[in-house]
Amino acid sequence: PKEKDWIAQHLYLFQDFWYPSNFIEGVINFQKHFQAKDSDVIVATVPKSGTTWLKALTFAILNRQRFSSSHNHPLLTSNSHELVPPLELIFHVDNIQDKLSDLSNITEPRVFGTHVPFPSLPKSIKESNCKIVYICRNPFDTIVSLWIFANKNNPLNELTIEETLEKYCKGIVGFGPTWEHMLGYWKESIANPNKVLFLKYEELKEDINFYVKRVAEFLDCPFTEEEESNGVIENIINLCSFEKMKNLEVNKSGTVGRKYEKKYFFRKGEVGDWVNYFSPAMIEKLSKTMEEKLSGSGLSFKTSP
Ligand code: A3P
Numbered sequence: 225p226k227e228k229d230w231i232a233q234h235l236y237l238f239q240d241f242w243y244p245s246n247f248i249e250g251v252i253n254f255q256k257h258f259q260a261k262d263s264d265v266i267v268a269t270v271p272k273s274g275t276t277w278l279k280a281l282t283f284a285i286l287n288r289q290r291f292s293s294s295h296n297h298p299l300l301t302s303n304s305h306e307l308v309p310p311l312e313l314i315f316h317v318d319n320i321q322d323k324l325s326d327l328s329n330i331t332e333p334r335v336f337g338t339h340v341p342f343p344s345l346p347k348s349i350k351e352s353n354c355k356i357v358y359i360c361r362n363p364f365d366t367i368v369s370l371w372i373f374a375n376k377n378n379p380l381n382e383l384t385i386e387e388t389l390e391k392y393c394k395g396i397v398g399f400g401p402t403w404e405h406m407l408g409y410w411k412e413s414i415a416n417p418n419k420v421l422f423l424k425y426e427e428l429k430e431d432i433n434f435y436v437k438r439v440a441e442f443l444d445c446p447f448t449e450e451e452e453s454n455g456v457i458e459n460i461i462n463l464c465s466f467e468k469m470k471n472l473e474v475n476k477s478g479t480v481g482r483k484y485e486k487k488y489f490f491r492k493g494e495v496g497d498w499v500n501y502f503s504p505a506m507i508e509k510l511s512k513t514m515e516e517k518l519s520g521s522g523l524s525f526k527t528s529p
Pocket residue numbers: 269270271272273274275276277365368369370464465466467469489490491492493494497
């Protein structure tokens with residue numbers, strides 16, 4: 225089945241999830257060929273939920289000894305999607321064997337991103353000891369972020385925000401149904417807390433210091449007392465902050481993949497901006513759908529700062 229998407233692309237249904245046309249081939253190859261190593265870290269995310277931020281944080285946390293002086297840090301000269309590339313884009317190639325040997329030579333721990341839902345991840349990710357750091361965001365802000373991102377990247381986007389919301393509620397959105405995406409990782413994080421760390425954008429905004437430490441502990445590289453007293457955590461928080469990243473030259477031009485302008489990954493970076501876009505009818509529709517889809521799961525979201 226095929227549906228018109230929010231970036232005026234087609235979406236294809238594959239293993240119960242909707243994929244944008246420019247991702248589908250890479251998703252299939254990734255699932256079939258990727259070989260996880262035990263030391264790998266996978267940053268798995270819902271689109272427009274804080275992927276850019278969590279990739280930067282994870283990279284900075286894991287590599288803090290390699291790049292201890294802050295003036296030559298790779299995050300100052302590379303976009304976080306380059307440092308933590310999406311596996312479905314890596315595998316969007318014809319020559320899989322070359323790609324596999326390139327990947328096997330990357331310095332460990334390797335860090336990759338993905339939007340692929342848990343049930344469709346390759347077997348080797350599920351069966352190895354690699355770790356998954358996951359982030360999602362309250363659907364109100366996610367929809368606004370997505371709709372604006374779609375309009376900026378594609379001025380031909382015909383969907384109104386109301387229509388975008390309708391599709392989102394039906395699950396017809398890139399890497400959606402988003403409910404199933406979140407619930408897949410949510411359930412795995414409960415069943416297997418050493419494998420999946422489940423984070424929410426709102427929580428990181430509220431207490432980033434706590435979550436930087438939490439991610440480091442989860443990845444088996446907790447901060448030492450000495451690091452804490454030397455301001456290593458604060459340096460990471462600052463390096464990855466919205467203002468810092470948005471204003472870097474490297475994030476002002478060029479694209480992620482072939483399609484998405486880097487500068488559009490940085491918009492407002494706040495919790496609760498949806499109040500400027502949602503009508504009462506839209507609030508009712510999304511609240512009702514969330515109640516239907518998430519009730520009983522234990523998963524809930526803050527929607528204001
Ligand atoms: P808004 O559109 O609400 O501003 P993703 O990285 O998954 O595409 O998500 C993009 C959203 O994260 C955008 O939200 C963007 O502004 C915000 N964002 C990007 N970098 C950030 C950072 N360093 N800290 C906090 N939020 C960030």
